[in-house]
Amino acid sequence: MSDVFILGAGIHPFGRFDASYEEIGAQAAAAALRDAGVDWTKIQGAYLSRMYLPAGSGARILRRLGSHDISIVDIEAGCASGGAALRQAVLAIRSGAIDLALVAGCEKMPRGFMSPSMIYSEWQIEMGMAVNPAYWAMRAKRHMHDYGTTEMQIAKVAFKNHNNSVHNENAMYRNAFSLDDILNSRLVCDPIRLLEICAPNDGAAAVVIASKERARQLGMTGRAIRIAACCHSIARYSADFRSPADSMSATANNRGPTEVTAALAFEQAGIGVEDIDCFEVQDTDAFCEIEAYEHLGLCAPGEGGRLIDEGITEMGGKSPVNMSGGLISKGEPIGASHLGQVVEIVSQLRGDTGMRQVHGAKVGLAHVLGTGGHCAVTILQR
Amino acid sequence: MTSSNTCPATSRRAIRRDIFSGSLESPDKLRLRGSRCAKCAEVTLGQALSCPNCGSTEVSDITLSTHGEVWSYTIIRHRPPGDYLGPGVFEPFGLGLVELAEGIRVLAPISGDVSKLRIGLQVQFRPSLLNSAQGQEVVAFEFAQEGDASHV
Numbered sequence: 385m386s387d388v389f390i391l392g393a394g395i396h397p398f399g400r401f402d403a404s405y406e407e408i409g410a411q412a413a414a415a416a417l418r419d420a421g422v423d424w425t426k427i428q429g430a431y432l433s434r435m436y437l438p439a440g441s442g443a444r445i446l447r448r449l450g451s452h453d454i455s456i457v458d459i460e461a462g463c464a465s466g467g468a469a470l471r472q473a474v475l476a477i478r479s480g481a482i483d484l485a486l487v488a489g490c491e492k493m494p495r496g497f498m499s500p501s502m503i504y505s506e507w508q509i510e511m512g513m514a515v516n517p518a519y520w521a522m523r524a525k526r527h528m529h530d531y532g533t534t535e536m537q538i539a540k541v542a543f544k545n546h547n548n549s550v551h552n553e554n555a556m557y558r559n560a561f562s563l564d565d566i567l568n569s570r571l572v573c574d575p576i577r578l579l580e581i582c583a584p585n586d587g588a589a590a591v592v593i594a595s596k597e598r599a600r601q602l603g604m605t606g607r608a609i610r611i612a613a614c615c616h617s618i619a620r621y622s623a624d625f626r627s628p629a630d631s632m633s634a635t636a637n638n639r640g641p642t643e644v645t646a647a648l649a650f651e652q653a654g655i656g657v658e659d660i661d662c663f664e665v666q667d668t669d670a671f672c673e674i675e676a677y678e679h680l681g682l683c684a685p686g687e688g689g690r691l692i693d694e695g696i697t698e699m700g701g702k703s704p705v706n707m708s709g710g711l712i713s714k715g716e717p718i719g720a721s722h723l724g725q726v727v728e729i730v731s732q733l734r735g736d737t738g739m740r741q742v743h744g745a746k747v748g749l750a751h752v753l754g755t756g757g758h759c760a761v762t763i764l765q766r
Numbered sequence: 767m768t769s770s771n772t773c774p775a776t777s778r779r780a781i782r783r784d785i786f787s788g789s790l791e792s793p794d795k796l797r798l799r800g801s802r803c804a805k806c807a808e809v810t811l812g813q814a815l816s817c818p819n820c821g822s823t824e825v826s827d828i829t830l831s832t833h834g835e836v837w838s839y840t841i842i843r844h845r846p847p848g849d850y851l852g853p854g855v856f857e858p859f860g861l862g863l864v865e866l867a868e869g870i871r872v873l874a875p876i877s878g879d880v881s882k883l884r885i886g887l888q889v890q891f892r893p894s895l896l897n898s899a900q901g902q903e904v905v906a907f908e909f910a911q912e913g914d915a916s917h918v
Binding site: 523630 | 846
């Protein structure tokens with residue numbers, strides 16, 4: 385497969401803003417173009433990942449950058465929308481149809497619980513089952529039962545991520561909390577607590593990507609980052625219990641979506657999990673990160689709690705995870721979340737992240753997983 | 767419970783069209799409906815056109831067991847969003863995956879004392895009645911902790 389490079393990356397901080405989605409999306413896209421040193425009119429195709437925005441949002445955002453007549457499409461794949469959009473752009477470049485593309489992710493979401501009809505059927509809403517954290521909580525509860533994972537271990541993940549967020553100027557919450565603060569925060573859905581979950585919010589992130597040849601023509605410098613893999617897939621039958629599932633099989637034994645997507649990404653990149661210097665993974669709730677350790681292959685099933693106990697995933701550990709503070713601190717503007725991770729990894733690989741820098745990072749992995757079992761894994765290499 | 771022979775369709779509806787076997791006029795006799803694949807034997811909730819596991823179209827309707835065991839659960843601590851038809855004054859309630867003998871775990875509210883919830887708890891299926899904003903009776907379902915005598 386031919387190489388595709390990220391030439392520029394831009395982000396609009398995640399948080400809650402008066403600005404419209406068009407404004408924050410255009411700001412992130414403009415920042416990515418500036419970083420790449422590429423003029424908008426040279427872009428040959430653009431993709432917007434989003435879930436909650438109106439029809440044709442991509443064009444409505446990007447026409448602010450100037451008149452253009454290229455194909456601009458919106459892509460939706462739940463929490464993995466950003467991965468699906470980036471993958472489409474990579475495929476378009478690899479096909480030879482275009483050689484310079486812009487991929488943006490943008491969202492503007494109301495405070496509190498997300499609008500349930502975006503995810504659930506009416507009957508599930510009527511029965512009171514349209515509560516996203518409930519699905520995370522049931523997986524956590526069963527994991528605790530099967531492997532002895534503790535509430536303290538789940539709290540430690542939140543503690544780590546909140547601590548990391550202090551150094552991230554793009555995060556919504558930048559407060560360190562004590563383990564006591566976390567374990568005493570109110571229960572949302574047992575055993576998951578308020579300081580262990582992410583909040584829906586506003587944000588945008590974007591990258592400019594190009595074929596190797598085009599990148600060279602544009603005077604590719606050491607700041608270009610290779611997309612070693614960008615994969616998206618959905619959970620096989622009953623491989624993952626997540627909203628909006630109404631039941632699961634007690635007999636099927638399919639591999640989970642993170643295991644499947646990560647295996648595909650490692651194969652494409654020709655490397656293994658041990659080669660990754662820094663990770664950004666889905667932590668919509670703190671337990672979800674423990675599960676991701678296991679499914680990405682950082683440890684065996686049931687050992688995710690041990691990993692956090694041993695400090696392996698904290699700053700300075702062997703496999704640092706969510707140096708950005710994760711979604712728990714940044715918030716989850718769904719369409720922007722994976723591209724936000726990608727921008728973070730690009731900054732890490734360029735050595736641009738200051739106090740949260742993983743020294744000498746050469747390879748990074750971004751992972752998202754959500755509604756409907758949509759999963760994306762992107763591996764970037766300096 | 768009241769029933770009307772003239773216009774039952776407007777006075778009472780099932781929470782989901784394909785989820786029960788039996789008549790809405792006799793809610794106590796309703797059972798959960800499932801679908802079993804003749805090829806891979808997977809059982810799914812409600813009616814199916816084909817098997818979501820192996821894709822076979824050799825699927826048949828079955829009636830699911832009424833007795834189950836809690837496989838995992840949580841407690842919903844805040845009023846669910848949207849058109850939730852639960853009690854006007856919100857009470858925290860159990861929500862769990864209940865494993866049935868057919869090899870399926872069904873997501874359902876679990877009535878009874880939330881402090882007694884645990885994995886492995888034995889529970890019993892029962893239909894429940896909710897009221898829609900339009901004044902319709904809505905037949906839903908839950909699993910009751912065994913020994914919990916309260917009934918709709």
